[in-house]
Amino acid sequence: MTDSVHLPEQAAVRGLLRAVGEALGGPVPREWREAIKAVPRHNFLPERIWLADDSGDYEACDLPTAHDCWFGAAYADVPVVTQVNDGQESPDPWPSSSASTPSVVVRMLCDLDVRPGMRVLEIGTGTGWNAALLAHRLGPENVVSVEIDPDVARQARASLYAAGLGADVICGDGADGWRRRAPYDRIVSTCSVRRVPRAWIEQTAPGGVVLTPWDSPMICWGLLRLTVGLDRTAQGRFGPHSAFMLMRTQRQDLRIFRDVVGDEHVPDESRTSFDPRQVTGDAWEARFALGLRLGEVWTAWEEDAARLWVATTDARSWAAVDPDGTVRQYGPRRLWAEVEEAHRWWDRQGRPGPERFGLTVTPAGQQVWLDDPSRTVRRGD
Numbered sequence: 222m223t224d225s226v227h228l229p230e231q232a233a234v235r236g237l238l239r240a241v242g243e244a245l246g247g248p249v250p251r252e253w254r255e256a257i258k259a260v261p262r263h264n265f266l267p268e269r270i271w272l273a274d275d276s277g278d279y280e281a282c283d284l285p286t287a288h289d290c291w292f293g294a295a296y297a298d299v300p301v302v303t304q305v306n307d308g309q310e311s312p313d314p315w316p317s318s319s320a321s322t323p324s325v326v327v328r329m330l331c332d333l334d335v336r337p338g339m340r341v342l343e344i345g346t347g348t349g350w351n352a353a354l355l356a357h358r359l360g361p362e363n364v365v366s367v368e369i370d371p372d373v374a375r376q377a378r379a380s381l382y383a384a385g386l387g388a389d390v391i392c393g394d395g396a397d398g399w400r401r402r403a404p405y406d407r408i409v410s411t412c413s414v415r416r417v418p419r420a421w422i423e424q425t426a427p428g429g430v431v432l433t434p435w436d437s438p439m440i441c442w443g444l445l446r447l448t449v450g451l452d453r454t455a456q457g458r459f460g461p462h463s464a465f466m467l468m469r470t471q472r473q474d475l476r477i478f479r480d481v482v483g484d485e486h487v488p489d490e491s492r493t494s495f496d497p498r499q500v501t502g503d504a505w506e507a508r509f510a511l512g513l514r515l516g517e518v519w520t521a522w523e524e525d526a527a528r529l530w531v532a533t534t535d536a537r538s539w540a541a542v543d544p545d546g547t548v549r550q551y552g553p554r555r556l557w558a559e560v561e562e563a564h565r566w567w568d569r570q571g572r573p574g575p576e577r578f579g580l581t582v583t584p585a586g587q588q589v590w591l592d593d594p595s596r597t598v599r600r601g602d
């Protein structure tokens with residue numbers, strides 16, 4: 222190919238690097254700039270991608286019929302959905318695999334702090350672009366990536382080989398890590414988790430790092446960076462982050478009217494002056510803190526009634542708050558009282574953001590803390 226054929230791609234890569242730099246608040250570090258130039262993102266996208274419209278719905282965009290839109294998305298600082306509905310037909314597409322937002326990819330690669338000679342395990346191969354960037358930096362022989370979806374894994378493997386960066390792509394549940402090539406200096410997940418899989422700690426060398434997006438039933442937000450100790454416990458802090466799709470094997474498909482609220486339920490009724498908007502919508506930091514404190518509690522918004530529903534993931538307790546302050550609660554847990562109490566607690570602590578929270582993982586389980594590992598965060602403390 223002549224240089225003129227590469228020109229649009231080179232201009233697009235320069236534009237992408239500028240956009241990523243703006244999002245990060247400074248230039249992309251040299252080593253990742255070189256990797257992004259060497260590993261064109263469009264080579265990792267399938268011919269059909271899905272882009273979110275203004276209302277958040279996903280519309281297909283096909284390379285053969287919408288080249289400019291497709292190519293523009295490949296080099297914009299946006300996530301590109303590459304599979305919907307776990308690859309099944311559906312009139313109502315929801316994302317099940319994607320090429321993550323480039324600035325988020327670069328931020329995570331910087332947080333990962335890799336150096337030549339390190340061995341990295343990635344969970345959630347997706348398109349393979351992130352694995353390719355790592356393979357460019359560390360050598361394909363030092364990168365392993367696990368993807369649960371066979372079609373996605375096959376496509377990523379082909380793209381990596383075509384790029385001359387044939388890192389190992391394993392098709393399996395990333396929660397199991399990949400023992401055969403352990404120990405790793407770094408494990409990076411590009412799907413979010415509610416529980417850190419024990420295998421990740423066991424397969425990380427002492428002093429190594431596990432980096433993963435975090436999810437609670439309340440909100441998917443926060444990036445957790447754990448350092449693994451000699452005794453194979455791990456400890457670290459959260460940072461703010463955008464949402465990542467939840468690990469398939471930790472997913473729960475709960476609907477408030479289908480699974481939780483029954484016609485025979487007779488709830489207690491009370492009133493509140495607490496505005497539910499303090500724990501919904503853009504109240505990211507409050508929702509993140511409440512998600513950590515309340516654990517298995519999720520919310521649902523009923524648009525027509527402007528009613529907030531709160532429920533436990535075991536579907537045994539629920540609460541609903543109306544715009545006029547009427548509260549209905551049902552089940553063994555008084556959920557609305559818990560939400561208000563957790564919000565008051567968050568307020569008393571000075572409304573901490575994710576970076577003040579941390580997590581310790583031991584063979585006995587995982588424990589959230591605030592500021593210091595000795596200040597554990599538990600419901601009702």
Ligand SMILES: C[S@@+](CC[C@H](N)C(=O)[O-])C[C@H]1O[C@@H](n2cnc3c(N)ncnc32)[C@H](O)[C@@H]1O
Binds near residue numbers: 393
């Ligand atoms: C946001 S995408 C990954 C982006 C990708 N790293 C890239 O560079 O394009 C998340 C991926 O995680 C995969 N995934 C979900 N659950 C998984 C699991 N239990 N094990 C391995 N992969 C999983 C999804 O199929 C999806 O492809």
